[in-house]
Amino acid sequence: MATQLTKLTRIITSSSARTRPIWGCHGYSSSSAVASVESEPLFSGLKDYEEYRKRMNGGVTHKALLVDAVGTLVVPSQPMAQIYRQIGEKYGVKLNEDEILMRYRRAYEQPWGRSRIRYVDDGRPFWQHIVSSSTGCSDSQYFEELYNYYTTDKAWHLCDPNAEKVFKALKKAGVKLAIVSNFDTRLRPLLRALNCDHWFDALAVSAEVAAEKPNPMIFLKACELLGVEAEDAVHVGDDRRNDIWGARDAGCDAWLWGSDVHSFKEIAERIGVEV
16 A cells, blocks of 8 residues: 555656656666556546545545745745845945845855754854855854844744644644754744744754755654654645655655645645645
8 A cells, every 4th residue: 555655646746757766765766667657557647646545544635744844834024135134234234135145045055064964953053154154244243133033923924824724624634744844943932933833743853853855864754753654644845856856755745835735725625624
């Protein structure tokens, strides 16, 4: 059952299955393996596949929903460059927002050589590097004010105002919920500040589990915390590489936020839960 579902997941729900090899799941790791699986006439389309899953899982397509944090569950309330400039003005930051954004992107995209993952514990060394690279300001007070700002509910808001209602319906239906996020240890206090930490049964945070998306291990850790198999979980996130490819390499289903699904209500209904 598990192997069959995993094969179906990769064939029917992955738009990249025909062009990308499948790594590290149930022994499928070559294009020839993919070709042999694709030749099996299993289902005529996505709807048949999801109906099959519902029959096998007691009315729902998946036993667990994994959710990305930034860009899916929450988003910054103001543009990053605007906040860096506004707070930085009193510390001598002279760059405009376009310059800050350009420097931020360049610094963020560079390999981080000081540790295996970017966010270790509270992530301060990494973010000190990002802030100083983005603004040219290394003032410790500036960094602390900026760093602490992003732990407050002033800095963030929920992407979907109906999220709480949807997550309650999912939990009532027996679907387990977890966040899977590349974030430092500020994520937990941030979720408490937004009063949404209690919606989730588990959190797999890269700084805490020492694995960063798209590494499949962070998704497998979330499934372990929930007590479900990877093939029984679907992950939703806004980054194709980190969220979609990473989750599928772990053996989970994956839906791209803003493309495959556009709201948490749509996610719940696709799983088979009415809201």
